[in-house]
Amino acid sequence: MKKLVNDPSDYVDEMLDGMLAAYPDRLRRLDGTKVLVRSDAPVDGKVGVVSGGGSGHEPTHAGYIGDGMLDGAAAGEVFTSPTANELNEMVQACDAGEGVLCVVKNYEGDVMNFDTAGEMAEMEDVEVAQVVVDDDVAVEDSLYTSGRRGVCGTILVHKAVGAKAAAGASLEEVQAVGEKVVENVGTMGVALTSCVTPEKGEPTFDLGEEELELGIGIHGEPGTERAEMMSADEVAEHLTEKVLEDLDIESGEEVVTIVNGMGGTPQSELFIVNRKVQEILDGKGVETWDAWVGDYMTSLDMMGCSVTVCRVDDELKDLLNADADTPALKR
Amino acid sequence: MKKLVNDPSDYVDEMLDGMLAAYPDRLRRLDGTKVLVRSDAPVDGKVGVVSGGGSGHEPTHAGYIGDGMLDGAAAGEVFTSPTANELNEMVQACDAGEGVLCVVKNYEGDVMNFDTAGEMAEMEDVEVAQVVVDDDVAVEDSLYTSGRRGVCGTILVHKAVGAKAAAGASLEEVQAVGEKVVENVGTMGVALTSCVTPEKGEPTFDLGEEELELGIGIHGEPGTERAEMMSADEVAEHLTEKVLEDLDIESGEEVVTIVNGMGGTPQSELFIVNRKVQEILDGKGVETWDAWVGDYMTSLDMMGCSVTVCRVDDELKDLLNADADTPALKR
Known part of the structure; x- marks a missing residue:
């Protein structure tokens, strides 16, 4: 292992x-x-x-x-x-x-x-x-x-x-x-690989070299759809559209976004996904008030990411922007 | 890929x-x-x-x-x-x-x-x-x-x-x-897997399921020694001892440590390594003034970590502790 x-x-x-x-x-x-x-x-x-x-x-x-x-x-x-x-x-x-x-x-x-x-x-x-x-x-x-x-x-x-x-x-x-x-918050994730738990030492599910799993959870549980490997832009589009639709976000609204790594994906790839996420939001007239990119909620060593969108008002903006001093997040 | x-x-x-x-x-x-x-x-x-x-x-x-x-x-x-x-x-x-x-x-x-x-x-x-x-x-x-x-x-x-x-x-x-x-600073790294560059799409070097590579760089270049897979404690010991010896750190000195992830290793494993790094330093009477754990200097999706030790005096402590406000590091 x-x-x-x-x-x-x-x-x-x-x-x-x-x-x-x-x-x-x-x-x-x-x-x-x-x-x-x-x-x-x-x-x-x-x-x-x-x-x-x-x-x-x-x-x-x-x-x-x-x-x-x-x-x-x-x-x-x-x-x-x-x-x-x-x-x-x-x-x-x-x-x-x-x-x-x-x-x-x-x-x-x-x-x-x-x-x-x-x-x-x-x-x-x-x-x-x-x-x-x-x-x-x-x-x-x-x-x-x-x-x-x-x-x-x-x-x-x-x-x-x-x-x-x-x-x-x-x-x-x-x-x-x-x-x-x-x-006001929604998230959708994708896995390129299964996580491997320390006790089992083997992938929780099998995923071919040319496949990814959409709608994945954070425990290696099955997603909603297995698809052929996509480009970063296609992944971003799939995840973002699904979340926006669910939250019914409209032009003119303000949001916080998170492009979250699942543990095994390098930060560079998360930024490539973020690029497209922001392009999609721009195109719809949705204003990103703050964009978070990094490993916040992972699934051991799983490769993949999730996209979170949260509609924010003045109260939430103040709270999300307020001072915080923790090992993983500082404001 | x-x-x-x-x-x-x-x-x-x-x-x-x-x-x-x-x-x-x-x-x-x-x-x-x-x-x-x-x-x-x-x-x-x-x-x-x-x-x-x-x-x-x-x-x-x-x-x-x-x-x-x-x-x-x-x-x-x-x-x-x-x-x-x-x-x-x-x-x-x-x-x-x-x-x-x-x-x-x-x-x-x-x-x-x-x-x-x-x-x-x-x-x-x-x-x-x-x-x-x-x-x-x-x-x-x-x-x-x-x-x-x-x-x-x-x-x-x-x-x-x-x-x-x-x-x-x-x-x-x-x-x-x-x-x-x-x-006053030294670092030593280990790889459990090779990184995969986007252009090549394949591992830069081959590493067996039961092997790791010690003394690895951050570009997939060869390490100094290929060894059988070790426990986290053995890895921590190997890396830390080598760095301490090189820096000639003695009992009573103060240091900053970094357990750095190479990109594909989950944070949980870095903390497991940090546990042993700090135990080793404690055992030698070296005082850890600050311990950093996370992905600071990665090698794409490589699994593995490095251990950095830096001897600090009052000036360096003040500077390392001073305010910083960057995407990846805040103080």
Whole structure:
């Protein structure tokens, strides 16, 4: 297996230790868990904001812990939800008495465990609210979800709710901003190769040398369509058109875009895709207020990318632009 | 070929356009060239700092253009030096009358073309100085170099000289800081797979499923040793020990480390490597003042990583910690 790993069963543990070793002043690990929190959590006078989910999507989620974004992130094993117990511990550790917002990607395991954790924390008198992100426009239901999957749009939710919480808003207000992003964001992805999980050591699905898979998720689950290899422009067109159509974005509207790498694709290729994405938006009279390009929500070593579009108003622009200081994102 | 590209001969052009489309307020392209500069270049009252080299190492170099780092970056074709003419245009565009420092990775083509460009610019009364980076401890001479290759340590040079220039130092002072980093930095890399160039569409070298290549450069040139696949800890040990030995780092000294991804390796694996790198340094009583983990100097889609160690004193710590605001690095 071509990976920089030791025993695959230590993958997540060692990755978290490696993060702590890189950011010892910023992060701490809750004893006996795979939960990382801000070293100063809970932060007085602020709603706590937490997220979590299976590992393999780095820098999601722990990379977004810090001022203006997340207070805590729970890591499950690769592509596996964290346990309700660990999520509960995280919620409690991040509550400073103002309540805690959980940002949940829409997968059955995550939703169930965050629900249970919320109930557990509420029994300890922590006020808990949730935002469930389901931005993948490729599928209505999927292998691991009822309804749409939560993918790269989640990062914009982290950013917006984190900024709102940092500004001193109430739990209800922070949640409302999260819902606003969810209502206005869509994502569509493509894979050129399957990811390889450390435990299995082999591709999760087979894809020929001249094929790609459209509408892919972030766990190696099947996409919606297998197609012959396309050019970067064709890929950009396919993904962008599908998202714009779903969101019903019209000329004159302002958006944030993300061209997100799936982990194995070099940045140069993401910029080539971004070039076409912006050309398409220009052609439609849609104004890109900000364009993000990079690896934000990955699928291990998968080659491919996703395109996210989010309609923004003045409130969202302020929040997305607000200061943030995390390992993976600074503003 | 499994790449998000259009016509491979447009690769660099379209990548640069995609960067411009992402950062229209920060960057501009010099007409008819593959040179990007700060949109406000030349910056009054400041020494200009520029770099450049073959493409395929993104975010190097253009990703580091901005406040506190580079004023301009010239992109050659993939793994090919920019021309002396384009380098000269860049130097002139970034001169505000205080002179321009060129940060050059030690490859014969780059050194020759930067030399020529410097002479051309001097004929136009621009004061030009150079820092040549040769941090790769793997080889004394290589396929493309006399002496050692310039690799990931270059980013620390960009950061330090950029900060020094932003603080208003003279050309001579800015150059001196660059030399100081070069004297104190070392890097060693490993490849798990070859990179695939867009033009060729095939691996540059063959590496078996159970092999890795140590002492690799960033152009798919041969390493120093082919070995059986190792664990992440063994890789970390091999790379770190070699660098520490070369730099003669002793207990009690302070360093900055970079665990750098080569483009196709997920961040999770880089953190697993970082865990061991920091354990090794701890064990030797070397103090890590700051640990960087991510894709800073890549080789297209190559899987693998490099470990950089740089001895720091108070001056370098201040400069590495100073504000920077670039697409790829913020402080």
